[in-house]
Amino acid sequence: MKIFVFGSSLVSSYWNGAATYYRGIYKNLAALGCEIIFAEPDIYKRQQNRDPGDYSYAKSLVYRTPDDIDWLLRLASDSDLVIKHSGIGAEDALLERRVLDCRSPRTRVAFWDVDAPATLSSVEAEPLNPFRACIPEYDFVFTYGGGPPIVQRYLQLGAKNCHPVYNALEPESHHPADPSSDFACDLVFVGNRLPDRERRVEQFFLRTAELAPECKFILGGEGWGNKELPPNVRWIGHVRTGDHNRVNCSARMVLNINRESMADVGFSPPTRVFEAAGAGACLITDHWKGIETFFEPGNEILVASSADEIVHLLRTTPPKKARAIGQAMRTHALRDHLYAQRAELAMSIFRSSAPQRERHELRQAV
Incomplete structure (x- = not known):
């Protein structure tokens, strides 16, 4: 064909x-x-x-x-x-x-x-x-x-x-990788600055950084260069697809923030969800209808409806549990979401x- x-x-x-x-x-x-x-x-x-x-x-x-x-x-x-x-x-x-x-x-x-x-x-x-x-x-x-x-x-x-x-998930492209000190942090979010995303990034990512000054955060993606960021947030610019595995495996947790239109209709997991799954990373996502259609909340993916809830997850999820959640997500993706x-x-x-x-x-x- x-x-x-x-x-x-x-x-x-x-x-x-x-x-x-x-x-x-x-x-x-x-x-x-x-x-x-x-x-x-x-x-x-x-x-x-x-x-x-x-x-x-x-x-x-x-x-x-x-x-x-x-x-x-x-x-x-x-x-x-x-x-x-x-x-x-x-x-x-x-x-x-x-x-x-x-x-x-x-x-x-x-x-x-x-x-x-x-x-x-x-x-x-x-x-x-x-x-x-x-x-x-x-x-x-x-x-x-x-x-x-x-x-x-x-x-x-x-x-x-x-x-x-x-x-x-394309497992040949997105898979576990050795962590890099260049991307070491407690929470990473990668996404370009877009009009219907920026407000949610402020609500879920930047506000989290303000509420958890003891944590280190990395922001990736284009367009954020002139954005005022909390002192514990480091902007790394465009992240090439070949670097996604290292970024996802170097952070303690990875954050997904759906654009506002996608969150409103639900059933819209973006590529970064499956990229994190392939890397075996522990993913926190904003809440949207239909998450359970893809992964089991609490056991394979963590769900938060506010910055306060993300901070709670950062402070109460020990590294061993985070790794187990990431591995469970990867196993499910390799079985059902290729x-x-x-x-x-x-x-x-x-x-x-x-x-x-x-x-x-x-x-x-x-």
Whole structure:
């Protein structure tokens, strides 16, 4: 099966939180026999900040926007499936409309949303939003989070279907590593500074640092350089994906803070949850509906609804217990939350509604 993808970036995680998700999904779809072409625009200095790694499972096309879009669409029309991801960052509205022109008896088109709460909030608030008319035209709608609430909202907007394909663990990429004194701390949080995240970072991370002056904190991610931080917080800037294991294994605990829109809809574990799981790190997460769908609170993941509760967990969870919680989370992830399993789910959906003449090829691929 030949799949043509429009996404933000496969090769760079710079200002691109979806990179880990893309890599996990498409590496494992390739392992199932799919031919992947991934087209990404040359924007936001991502090509100058590529992550080391082997991305040969996909053919990467870096394009200029909007000059190269006509050529890319002609190339995509020769595929079995064309996928337009949300949040590419350049000409999104144009691509959302024009990828539909690739449809044919052979070629189907999917919209794969990596920020469904934001997408849907925009569409629902703007009756004339051009994407609203596109939704019923897609053969598939996929999301990387959101669960039943997001599925229902997409169906109400006329989607033919909506399939959550959640973040997961790629054990070859995220695994236990030797700790580094450079990243030693009591609690680490890594996330770029975004409008609907900053307030929650203040509430859950910076306030925790103020309440626990005896503890050391590390903040990773872009955009925090001019933010006033408590004296016990050290900002380390962009954390390349190759450093995630060392960072997660060097901290006593790792913090997950969902963006406000993701927390509101629930069922949205971000990539950092599974990256921490792969490293066997003890993770504290803010509370959101559906956590228990993925990991068992208290035994595999710690849940807090305020800075006071995070401070309590820091002060009352001894290192031995923290290690046991992290190991239990890793064991569960390796059993039930692998990208290989997510890719198999996606392939089963492709196969179930494939045109008759394609089904034989799809069966051979899996």
